[in-house]
Amino acid sequence: MPKLALAVSGSETLATNLYDRLRADVLAGKLEPGRKLQIEFLCERYSAGQTPVREALNRLTSDGLVERREQRGFAVTPVSRDDLLEITKTRCWLEEVGLRESMAQRTAQWEEELVLAHHRLAKMPRSNSTAGYEENPGWEALHKAFHHALIGACQSRWLIAFCEQLADQLYRYRQLAVHRTYPNRHERGEHQAIVDAVLAGDADEAVRLLNAHYRQTADIILADAQLFG
Amino acid sequence: MPKLALAVSGSETLATNLYDRLRADVLAGKLEPGRKLQIEFLCERYSAGQTPVREALNRLTSDGLVERREQRGFAVTPVSRDDLLEITKTRCWLEEVGLRESMAQRTAQWEEELVLAHHRLAKMPRSNSTAGYEENPGWEALHKAFHHALIGACQSRWLIAFCEQLADQLYRYRQLAVHRTYPNRHERGEHQAIVDAVLAGDADEAVRLLNAHYRQTADIILADAQLFG
DNA sequence: AACCGCATAAATATGTATATTATTAAGTCC
């Protein structure tokens, strides 16, 4: 009666659990950019030992969300205008490749998944509150899934992983600014237009719209004076 | 009289040292693809403690050279035909972007660096021995520097980092096969042709040659029957 | 008196030794 029938394979390890929680806090901006991440502080905050904390930090480093400084610990990766632009630019390049490739390899199944992902996203409210902005985790998950679906038929797990990493980076920037920048956006329409272009088989137009979508996001964040020094 | 004048900043940490050595051994194929990496075994082999070994493994994981299996340790990432093709394909896509962008942003300095990188590479022998193949670390370093130079003006550290990661992956494949596939290659001429096209400002041709270069490498490795099951 | 360098002390990151917990393998009973 102790262990359950199928141990599946991944009894979640403490380090993994911590990784997830730390990641969420960095992405949500609860651990601010530039902040020093002292082991002891994190041990208290998440009530864990040093080893799993350390391991989680090391994993975060590969996501580019945390920096390691030899012999002087870890810190949340800082943000800057330049980085935002560079990440956005790179994402535009890579997702252009992924989208064109997906469209070149298009299958009925892929199109259906895309339509479905968009439909689900469109139904979900952006904010949990009608008054101001209150994060809706459901929307965020579906939004991520939608953008993933766009490049989902490119047949390269590497490219997809790179795009996801860049998406996470930009998610953090959005979260840092969203309380001041919301609403000011017509995401629904933009997403719809992209899907339309994809279904119409117009790759140039789809790419143009997708890039514009990302550029506009960047512009809105850049306009938030408070975010950067 | 103990510490040296300028402590610079990065007194190399044990974990970093181990990371470098492990990385080199995985890339060189001394730790074969698929091999289980038991902590204790590595502690003996590199005469180190568990914590630094574990930390090194975690870092390697982000490079995609080592896999982590929850609750059952680490293993060298396996190789396969499919992975080789996928990595090669992705590298072609990304370096195409990097090269076109670099050419669009071309500066005299960038061109000079490229010419220099190629000159140095061309002077260096591929193998340390005239009889058979014996790795020449100098050539490897210059080769890496040359390919880095090609995309060096693209103005995206992210793209460069992604390309480097893919280059490392492919380096491992090359090393695993090189003893059986060497010579069979006219790298010098291919590199020269790429540089010529770049200097002539012919981006389409440069990209065509670069992609052909990578595809040919992949083909040679794929032809090595022994490498894959 | 203000400033720089040096030495010391505190804080904190890194590493070791050990204990705990999960997985794999072996053995036993039905």
Add this chain to the structure above:
DNA sequence: GGACTTAATAATATACATATTTATGCGGTT
């Protein structure tokens, strides 16, 4: 022969020790 139990193996986490960095304070110098 298959499923359960038990023993061995090895991964994960804790507690502790060491080494490095950062902060503090003192004295000497301009």
